[in-house]
Amino acid sequence: MKIVGLTGGIGSGKSTVAGMLVARGARLIDADELARVVVAPGRPAHEDIVREFGEGVLNPDRTLARERLAAVVFQDESKRQRLNLITHPRIGEEMLRLLKGYQEDGASVVIIDAALLFESPATSWIKPAIVVVCRTEVKVARVCARDGAGREEVLARIASQWSDEERVKLADFVIDNSGTREELEEQVEKVWVTISAR
Numbered sequence: 130m131k132i133v134g135l136t137g138g139i140g141s142g143k144s145t146v147a148g149m150l151v152a153r154g155a156r157l158i159d160a161d162e163l164a165r166v167v168v169a170p171g172r173p174a175h176e177d178i179v180r181e182f183g184e185g186v187l188n189p190d191r192t193l194a195r196e197r198l199a200a201v202v203f204q205d206e207s208k209r210q211r212l213n214l215i216t217h218p219r220i221g222e223e224m225l226r227l228l229k230g231y232q233e234d235g236a237s238v239v240i241i242d243a244a245l246l247f248e249s250p251a252t253s254w255i256k257p258a259i260v261v262v263c264r265t266e267v268k269v270a271r272v273c274a275r276d277g278a279g280r281e282e283v284l285a286r287i288a289s290q291w292s293d294e295e296r297v298k299l300a301d302f303v304i305d306n307s308g309t310r311e312e313l314e315e316q317v318e319k320v321w322v323t324i325s326a327r
Contacts, residue, residue, distance in 0.1 A: 130231065131238045133324055136246035137261030138290050140268030140275075140283070142306035142313070146261050147242045149317040156236045158227050160220055160243035160252065167219040168193050177215045182208070203289045213249065221251030238324060247299050248291060257301035257327075259320060262293040264307045 135150070137143035151157050167174045170191045178186065178193065186198040202209040224241065231239050243252045265287065272283045297303055302323070304316045 130228075130236055131324060131327065132228065132255055133238060133240050134246045134252065134255035134258040135240050135242045135261070136244060136258065136296060137263070137306075138268065138293060138296070139244070139286050140270075140272040141261040141263045141293075142271070143242060143244070143261045145313065146259070146304055146306065146317055147240060149314060150238075150240050150321060153317075153321045155238045155240045155321075156231050156234075158224055158231075158239060158241045160224070160241065160245070163220045163223045163227075164216055165195075167216060167223060172219075174215050174219045178212070181211055181215065203286060209289070213245075217245075217249045217251040220249075224251070244290070247296060257324070258299060259302045259304060260293070260296045260300035261304050261306050262297065263305065267307050 133155070135143060135147055137146075147157055147159070166172075168178060169175060175193065178198070182198065182201060186194055186201065188194045198212070202212050228239060241252065241255050243249070243255075246252045246255060246258060268287060269280055269283045272278055272286070273280060276283075278286075302320045304313070304320060306313050
């Protein structure tokens with residue numbers, strides 16, 4: 130079974146690329162989805178987050194108010210690191226559990242879609258890595274339209290992440306999603322053919 134990492138900054142279109150790879154036969158593990166699972170009420174990470182950041186990061190139903198928590202950690206690097214220390218090991222455990230299931234199912238390629246593929250020790254072992262890049266203006270327009278966020282807020286979120294240049298240095302494959310969907314499909318197909326043939 131081939132385990133392939135997929136990453137890219139906010140608004141890069143990483144999820145679109147993931148969908149195209151799934152359409153070609155890959156199985157998918159979405160680290161973002163796992164991040165939601167591990168912080169559900171009653172899970173140890175949920176308790177640790179409340180202990181660390183207070184009741185103010187909760188909704189009335191005790192679920193995590195992700196936007197509120199994001200606003201806290203994106204402003205302060207040390208708080209973001211503390212959150213990562215709580216969540217990343219648990220995400221890694223969930224990932225291994227899902228991989229085991231896919232292996233038992235006889236899957237040939239599993240894509241792990243992780244925004245923090247390179248930053249997190251939970252995903253540092255995943256190779257090869259596909260990096261989706263995109264022009265900043267295109268990213269900003271996408272995120273503003275998707276989240277209803279303001280331009281400055283989006284730029285701050287982009288600035289808090291690794292740059293495309295940093296990610297590209299560690300990439301095995303780079304897909305540029307600044308153009309048309311057809312151009313994107315073409316690049317994804319080339320990468321898929323190479324990965325499948327390995």
